[in-house]
Structure formats: C-alpha cells, structure tokens
Amino acid sequence: MIRRFCAILAASAFAVLAAPTMTVPASAEANSDLYARMQRVNAALNSYQADVTVAIKMNTFPFLSPTLDGKAYYKKPDKTAVQFQSVPALAGQLKKVVGQMEQPSEWPALYDVTPTGDDGTNASFKLVRKKNGRIDHVDVKVDDKTATVTEMTYYYKEDGGSIKFDNTYDQIGGNFVIKAQTGKVAIPHYNADVSSTFANYKLNVAIDDKVFQDS
Numbered sequence: 001m002i003r004r005f006c007a008i009l010a011a012s013a014f015a016v017l018a019a020p021t022m023t024v025p026a027s028a029e030a031n032s033d034l035y036a037r038m039q040r041v042n043a044a045l046n047s048y049q050a051d052v053t054v055a056i057k058m059n060t061f062p063f064l065s066p067t068l069d070g071k072a073y074y075k076k077p078d079k080t081a082v083q084f085q086s087v088p089a090l091a092g093q094l095k096k097v098v099g100q101m102e103q104p105s106e107w108p109a110l111y112d113v114t115p116t117g118d119d120g121t122n123a124s125f126k127l128v129r130k131k132n133g134r135i136d137h138v139d140v141k142v143d144d145k146t147a148t149v150t151e152m153t154y155y156y157k158e159d160g161g162s163i164k165f166d167n168t169y170d171q172i173g174g175n176f177v178i179k180a181q182t183g184k185v186a187i188p189h190y191n192a193d194v195s196s197t198f199a200n201y202k203l204n205v206a207i208d209d210k211v212f213q214d215s
Helices: 002-012 026-040 089-094 104-110
Strands: 047-058 067-075 079-084 111-118 122-129 135-143 149-156 162-172 175-187 190-203
Touching: 026 104, 104 111, 104 122, 162 190
Parallel strands: none
Antiparallel strands: 047 067, 047 190, 067 079, 111 122, 122 135, 135 149, 149 162, 162 175, 175 190
C-alpha cells in the first residue's frame, strides 16, 4: 500500500527548474507578456543547494506521519535531487517530487498550453500532456506580479484522483526560490498531506554531478 502511494506521488511531478529561451505558443498569446516573463524567472540561477524538511500525514491506513530532513539540489539546465538523511522506502520516492515541478520553459515540450483566465491577481493555465499517460491535465496558477507558479494540480485519468501543490517563495539575490511547498494527495483509498520547507539556500555554488546520479 505504501509503495503504491509513493509511486503515485512520484508520477505526479517529476520535473526540473530549467529556464531556456523559447517561443511563446500561440495558445498563450492572450497572456503573452506574463508568459514571456515566466520564462525569465531565475534566468541567472545556475545552481543551488538548500536544507529541506518534509512532514507527511497520511489520512488513510496505515496513518503514518513521518518527518524527514535532507538537502535539495539544482543544477542548470535540468538536474534536480533531494537527499534525505534516512532512506526508508517513503523517502526514496519523495525525493523525486519534493520541491520539483515542471517550469514554464518546459511546458511547450510536454504539454498543449491553454490560458484559461486571469482574476487580476493570478493567471490560470490548462496543460494537456502531449504524450498519452496517467495524467489527464494539469491546472496551473501563476502570480501576475512575480510570474512565479503558485499552484499546480495534477488530475489523473483512471481513478479521478488529483495531487495539488501550492508554493510560496523567498527572493534571494534577485531569484525566486521555494520557501514552502504544501501538497494534497486525493485519490481513491489514499489521502495524504505533504508539507515541505526550504532554508539556508546557497546559490550558484559548485555541485558535483554525482549528487544527481541516483535521483
């Protein structure tokens, strides 16, 4: 049961934090200024490492509530890793999703992107996976002022389930880095809350590629 739950978590948001130059898709033309700004977020960020603490609360059997500590790493263009101090099966799967999500610079390669509205504070987008898979679509909210992704909700085809991530940011040296990320897993027979906090960021530091080999 735990193994299946972890696998669903891992499938929800395995991604990177890259921001290469790209062309804004025609479907996002109405939000072209915001969409272009989204590509420039953290353009000068080449790497980071940070401390991360993850608290998990499973609301269904076996009702586990572990807390894990570790370090998160990023290296441009697309390398990410989370290493926990202890490596139970749950940690091994969580390291694939904690602090990670598809960045707007990756959307054109992965999704058909459609802007769905703007309430004056947040813009919304619908992302439909180009390759057939378990994910039906992803709903995204983006802060109009900062052009950062504040919310991503993954909807699954086969069971009607969803996994939602909400992000809050710190601004360090002109870069927006995740300060906290909360997640809600809501699928049949599995329900859990995941809360991650990030601290002690070190930006643009040398990171050995070996860090990413097992991630």
